[in-house]
Amino acid sequence: xxxxxxxxxxxxxxxxxxxxxxxxxxxxxxxxxxxxxxxxxxxxxxxxxxxxxxxxxxxxxxxxxxxxxxxxxxxxxxxxxxxxxxxxxxxxxxxxxxxxxxxxxxxxxxxxxxxxxxxxxxxxxxxxxxxxxxxxxxxxxxxxxxxxxxxxxxxxxxxxxxxxxxxxxxxxxxxxxxxxxxxxxxxxxxxxxxxxxxxxxxxxxxxxxxxxxxxxxxxxxxxxxxxxxxxxxxxxxxxxx
Amino acid sequence: xxxxxxxxxxxxxxxxxxxxxxxxxxxxxxxxxxxxxxxxxxxxxxxxxxxxxxxxxxxxxxxxxxxxxxxxxxxxxxxxxxxxxxxxxxxxxxxxxxxxxxxxxxxxxxxxxxxxxxxxxxxxxxxxxxxxxxxxxxxxxxxxxxxxxxxxxxxxxxxxxxxxxxxxxxxxxxxxxxxxxxxxxxxxxxxxxxxxxxxxxxxxxxxxxxxxxxxxxxxxxxxxxxxxxxxxxxxxxxxxxxxxxxxxxxxxxxxxxxxxxxxxxxxxxxxxxxxxxxxxxxxxxxxxxxxxxxxxxxxxxxxxx
Numbered sequence: 415x416x417x418x419x420x421x422x423x424x425x426x427x428x429x430x431x432x433x434x435x436x437x438x439x440x441x442x443x444x445x446x447x448x449x450x451x452x453x454x455x456x457x458x459x460x461x462x463x464x465x466x467x468x469x470x471x472x473x474x475x476x477x478x479x480x481x482x483x484x485x486x487x488x489x490x491x492x493x494x495x496x497x498x499x500x501x502x503x504x505x506x507x508x509x510x511x512x513x514x515x516x517x518x519x520x521x522x523x524x525x526x527x528x529x530x531x532x533x534x535x536x537x538x539x540x541x542x543x544x545x546x547x548x549x550x551x552x553x554x555x556x557x558x559x560x561x562x563x564x565x566x567x568x569x570x571x572x573x574x575x576x577x578x579x580x581x582x583x584x585x586x587x588x589x590x591x592x593x594x595x596x597x598x599x600x601x602x603x604x605x606x607x608x609x610x611x612x613x614x615x616x617x618x619x620x621x622x623x624x625x626x627x628x629x630x631x632x633x634x635x636x637x638x639x640x641x642x643x644x645x646x647x648x649x650x651x652x653x654x655x
Numbered sequence: 656x657x658x659x660x661x662x663x664x665x666x667x668x669x670x671x672x673x674x675x676x677x678x679x680x681x682x683x684x685x686x687x688x689x690x691x692x693x694x695x696x697x698x699x700x701x702x703x704x705x706x707x708x709x710x711x712x713x714x715x716x717x718x719x720x721x722x723x724x725x726x727x728x729x730x731x732x733x734x735x736x737x738x739x740x741x742x743x744x745x746x747x748x749x750x751x752x753x754x755x756x757x758x759x760x761x762x763x764x765x766x767x768x769x770x771x772x773x774x775x776x777x778x779x780x781x782x783x784x785x786x787x788x789x790x791x792x793x794x795x796x797x798x799x800x801x802x803x804x805x806x807x808x809x810x811x812x813x814x815x816x817x818x819x820x821x822x823x824x825x826x827x828x829x830x831x832x833x834x835x836x837x838x839x840x841x842x843x844x845x846x847x848x849x850x851x852x853x854x855x856x857x858x859x860x861x862x863x864x865x866x867x868x869x870x871x872x873x874x875x876x877x878x879x880x881x882x883x884x885x886x887x888x889x890x891x892x893x894x895x896x897x898x899x900x901x902x903x904x905x906x907x908x909x910x911x912x913x914x915x916x917x918x919x920x921x922x923x924x925x926x927x928x929x930x931x932x933x934x935x936x937x938x939x940x941x942x943x944x945x946x947x948x949x950x951x952x953x954x955x956x957x958x959x960x
Contacts (some may be wrong), residue, residue, distance in 0.1 A: 438796040439796035439797075446896075447896065447899075449902065449904070449905045450904070450905065453905055454691060454896060455691070455905070455906065456689040456690060456691055456906055456907055456908065457689065457690035457691065458689070458690040458691040458693065458694040459690070461905075462905075478796075480799060482799070482802075483888075484886060485883065485884075488752075488884070491756070492886070494782050494783055494784065495756055495759070495760060495784050496763075496783075496784055496785075496786070496791065497886070514782050515782075567895070567899070569895075569899035569900065570899075572900065573899070573900070573912050573914075576912065592902040592904045592905070593900075593902060595902075595904075596902045596903055596904075596909065597900075597911075618783045618785075619780070619781055619782065619783055620780045620781075620783045620785045621783075
């Protein structure tokens with residue numbers, strides 16, 4: 415055992431002696447399971463609103479970026495321990511998350527969330543599915559009378575409604591709309607809920623340099639209207655800047 | 656409406672340019688050869704490779720642990736016993752989540768101390784683990800495959816430590832199961848402790864260890880989905896990802912929730928794999944039993960006679 419650890423360490427030490435410049439490659443962490451924000455396309459690559467946005471932000475900030483996927487549950491711990499440098503995964507800016515990580519300026523307005531169900535359901539007393547550790551899960555937990563049912567992936571929350579495990583699902587409206595359109599069994603019900611402070615890029619609190627670069631790039635995209643174009647293209651129901 | 660995704664050319668079948676117009680087997684043949692499916696087939700290889708590397712490494716850890724646990728040198732014995740007791744007692748998932756991050760940060764901290772001796776800032780800044788860029792493991796600018804290989808190596812090491820502890824316990828028991836008369840006879844012939852261990856004990860213990868080790872192997876096969884916790888995309892991840900319902904806006908191959916079919920395929924794979932393992936293990940057992948002073952060895956002798 416000792417030998418193995420030692421030889422691994424030696425390998426790692428001799429592996430590359432070249433000094434790396436600070437952030438010569440910025441690794442962007444995303445979930446890859448939340449269309450239209452981010453998903454894996456047929457070719458097996460990260461695609462969606464945040465893919466186009468992220469590539470453009472990196473071009474403007476003159477950064478070389480690389481895409482990495484990570485499970486939602488451990489997406490913040492892996493950022494903090496340095497496995498990638500930024501989270502770009504439809505993550506709403508909240509005070510709770512701000513205690514652990516920093517956010518760039520928001521690149522979407524506070525986005526409407528919506529309920530999706532089969533038939534008409536009174537969500538105030540229903541069993542409501544939501545993805546774990548999301549603002550929607552926190553919202554349902556705070557609803558009196560409703561029961562929260564948490565799942566690890568967005569896809570499972572919708573599947574739970576379809577197989578009757580839950581009465582409704584609460585998620586970002588942009589995620590639920592395409593599902594309601596292509597599946598006759600389910601539809602958006604009730605009124606939209608406005609929660610969260612818009613979506614931003616998450617970075618380590620010690621990494622203010624990267625945060626400022628991204629914020630500057632987002633501001634320049636807001637100023638010349640390219641961000642609005644992307645929002646209209648991918649998130650048709652969301653407010654523009 | 657989000658735009659229709661760019662058409663992705665399938666490199667295997669030329670007729671796959673417009674999947675919406677295809678039906679039946681042709682559609683299926685295109686669907687099953689998308690780049691995303693290729694990633695899943697690749698993941699099968701990853702899992703098999705993990706097993707092929709982990710099994711011998713874990714066995715080596717187990718052998719080391721068992722030998723240490725029965726050592727006559729007290730600190731070594733304590734170490735062996737502590738390893739077996741502690742690692743077996745911790746839930747796998749806790750071990751995988753905590754230990755791997757700790758191991759990774761441990762390596763990085765050592766590199767940090769060596770490569771950046773002038774660094775003044777603290778390594779722990781609130782929640783952040785901050786080390787100099789040159790100490791990153793792998794380096795931040797390394798290509799993705801280096802990151803993946805590093806994750807894979809961490810996975811092998813972690814699996815080996817966990818399963819090594821169980822294997823150590825099995826081997827420890829097997830070493831004690833070898834009839835004591837054999838060891839006494841060896842001593843009477845003037846063999847040293849080391850000679851007795853290597854020439855008498857080790858060759859005979861395997862027959863007692865194999866049933867326990869084969870159990871471990873079966874559990875190890877099924878434990879591979881833990882890989883995803885380490886950021887390695889394994890077959891269960893891909894089955895869930897590919898099987899989930901897909902809307903026509905985001906793919907050329909929309910379909911409802913097909914996870915059942917994907918998991919059925921995994922079931923067949925795992926069953927077939929365990930069946931093959933059983934056949935192989937039975938053969939090894941028959942070979943090890945040959946000439947042994949056990950009931951099965953005796954039966955073998957009588958059948959041959």
